Amino acid sequence: MAPLKHGWRPTGLRAWSLTIVAGLFAILMAGLAYCMTYPVRWDGPGKLGALALFFPLHLLLFTLIAGVLAFFAKRSHAVLATGLFGLVIMLTVMMALTPSMAIWQQAGEFNVSLSLTSILQMPCI
Numbered sequence: 001m002a003p004l005k006h007g008w009r010p011t012g013l014r015a016w017s018l019t020i021v022a023g024l025f026a027i028l029m030a031g032l033a034y035c036m037t038y039p040v041r042w043d044g045p046g047k048l049g050a051l052a053l054f055f056p057l058h059l060l061l062f063t064l065i066a067g068v069l070a071f072f073a074k075r076s077h078a079v080l081a082t083g084l085f086g087l088v089i090m091l092t093v094m095m096a097l098t099p100s101m102a103i104w105q106q107a108g109e110f111n112v113s114l115s116l117t118s119i120l121q122m123p124c125i
Helices: 013-037 046-054 056-075 079-109 116-121
Strands: none
Touching (some): 013 056, 013 079, 056 079
């Protein structure tokens, strides 16, 4: 990998745009993770946390979006944006797989078979 000319700071409009989008995306996903983890008022952002807990595998869509944007950030040499998108990818994978693995473990204790296709076919509210 070639040394960076300007370090981690974005240079150019595309790099700045990707960095701003990455920062907002990271803040939104961290807020959603907080709403999933801690009890939050139901009449506010608690609804989003509950929705994410009800349909956790749908969060992998955000992982895909962050992956595509990380690719563009890498090609644009936006180091900070690439790192933030990587953080979003790790966060959304954990947010999607942790509740899913807990449900899988609980279903195994009750001898219930699970089907990934039936979960993915459920409509999101």
